[in-house]
Amino acid sequence: NREMTINLGAGPSCLPTEVxxxxxxxxxxxxxxxxxxxxxxxxxxxxxxVVKSAEADLRQLLAIPEDYAVLFQQGGGTEQFTATxxxxxxxxxxxxxxxxxxxxxxxxxxYAITGSWTSKALKExxxxxxxxxxxxxxxxxxxxDSKFGCIPPVSTWKLSPVESKPAFLYYCDNETVEGxxxxxxxxxxxxxxxxxxxxxxxxxDCSSNILSRPIDVKAHSIIFFGAQKNVGPSGVTIVIVRxxxxxxxxxxxxxxxxxxxxxxxxKNAADNGSLYNTPPTFAIYATGLVLRDLLENKGGVQxxxxxxxxxxxAVYQTIASSNGIFVPSVRQQEVRSRMNIxxxxxxxxxxxxxxxxxxxVKKCSExxxxxxxxxxxxxxxxxxxYNAITEEQTQVLxxxxxxxxxxxx
Ligand code: PMP
Numbered sequence: 001n002r003e004m005t006i007n008l009g010a011g012p013s014c015l016p017t018e019v020x021x022x023x024x025x026x027x028x029x030x031x032x033x034x035x036x037x038x039x040x041x042x043x044x045x046x047x048x049x050v051v052k053s054a055e056a057d058l059r060q061l062l063a064i065p066e067d068y069a070v071l072f073q074q075g076g077g078t079e080q081f082t083a084t085x086x087x088x089x090x091x092x093x094x095x096x097x098x099x100x101x102x103x104x105x106x107x108x109x110x111y112a113i114t115g116s117w118t119s120k121a122l123k124e125x126x127x128x129x130x131x132x133x134x135x136x137x138x139x140x141x142x143x144x145d146s147k148f149g150c151i152p153p154v155s156t157w158k159l160s161p162v163e164s165k166p167a168f169l170y171y172c173d174n175e176t177v178e179g180x181x182x183x184x185x186x187x188x189x190x191x192x193x194x195x196x197x198x199x200x201x202x203x204x205d206c207s208s209n210i211l212s213r214p215i216d217v218k219a220h221s222i223i224f225f226g227a228q229k230n231v232g233p234s235g236v237t238i239v240i241v242r243x244x245x246x247x248x249x250x251x252x253x254x255x256x257x258x259x260x261x262x263x264x265x266x267k268n269a270a271d272n273g274s275l276y277n278t279p280p281t282f283a284i285y286a287t288g289l290v291l292r293d294l295l296e297n298k299g300g301v302q303x304x305x306x307x308x309x310x311x312x313x314a315v316y317q318t319i320a321s322s323n324g325i326f327v328p329s330v331r332q333q334e335v336r337s338r339m340n341i342x343x344x345x346x347x348x349x350x351x352x353x354x355x356x357x358x359x360x361v362k363k364c365s366e367x368x369x370x371x372x373x374x375x376x377x378x379x380x381x382x383x384x385x386y387n388a389i390t391e392e393q394t395q396v397l398x399x400x401x402x403x404x405x406x407x408x409x
Contacts, residue, residue: 118171
């Protein structure tokens with residue numbers, strides 16, 4: 001029963017019940033057209049209105065300036081690992097016609113590696129033959145023991161020299177698997193050298209924390225996120241991109257720029273209102289409903305940020321006062337994620353104990369709390385407190401944790 005369940009899954013994850021009810025109605029008979037939303041042509045004026053209003057609401061929520069385009073894409077966050085790099089390399093080739101003849105390896109692509117998802121993005125860039133430069137790899141920091149769990153200060157990152165005209169700097173605002181998030185309000189842009197900040201496009205993967213706190217859109221060139229955590233069902237990935245970087249990649253090819261597959265070309269989406277080919281109509285529709293709900297009923301991004309702060313604080317405080325029974329997986333306190341809280345369960349003072357973790361998962365499930373097992377690559381527990389999880393639901397988790405502490409102590 002839905003009322004009795006608290007779904008703390010990492011994604012696809014919980015969405016507001018009232019929104020799902022609305023979506024369910026719309027799927028059958030959309031605004032009394034007699035047709036379900038998923039049965040309408042994506043070229044119909046009705047569906048075009050759905051896309052436009054989702055875009056308008058997102059623009060309002062995130063204060064997206066006019067010189068940025070909002071694109072609804074498919075292929076997930078994973079496809080954007082490729083698409084961000086290809087589109088920016090294409091833009092670089094168009095804007096710097098002689099660059100490749102003098103620098104055959106291509107412009108440096110700077111990557112900040114702070115967890116599994118940036119590692120995957122880097123791997124993809126290497127597969128494409130990009131000239132990658134790892135500016136930081138937090139696994140290699142002193143005391144890291146080859147594990148992700150900190151973000152070294154931006155001022156220590158080994159950025160490519162501005163003179164080498166880097167194509168972009170790529171980072172992930174919240175690493176979903178490990179639970180590593182840049183401290184509020186995000187990447188410390190003021191720690192980047194001024195010339196670098198002004199000239200190098202900055203790309204952020206915000207798949208797992210968008211709309212949970214304000215973000216400085218203008219400081220970025222691209223912000224992308226799969227919808228399936230804070231924003232909607234899986235199937236749509238939203239890309240916010242500065243318009244002057246949207247080029248026709250074919251124009252860059254004679255200069256040594258990449259050939260870009262049609263569906264990845266931002267210009268195709270931008271020129272066609274995200275309707276170059278058939279989009280994921282249901283996902284866009286449901287995402288629009290979530291955005292409208294956040295805007296009209298939940299206090300916008302500020303409201304979400306306040307709740308998010310309260311929820312994560314309550315859980316981290318419980319961890320801190322657990323006498324070593326719950327141990328945070330992320331060792332640097334300031335970068336512990338508000339969205340994905342990762343921890344191990346131990347006998348006081350002991351190492352992680354998988355049997356106890358099983359027991360904790362079972363205790364959660366007795367109270368209706370589901371999907372709290374950590375990602376299979378890191379183990380432990382992960383409780384994801386995305387926007388749809390309420391403060392009351394978080395208190396149920398806190399109570400289960402407290403009872404568990406009493407039992408084990
Ligand atoms: N980036 C982040 C931060 C993610 O959490 C995920 C997975 N949810 C991805 C990228 C990959 O997204 P997808 O599964 O939609 O390709």
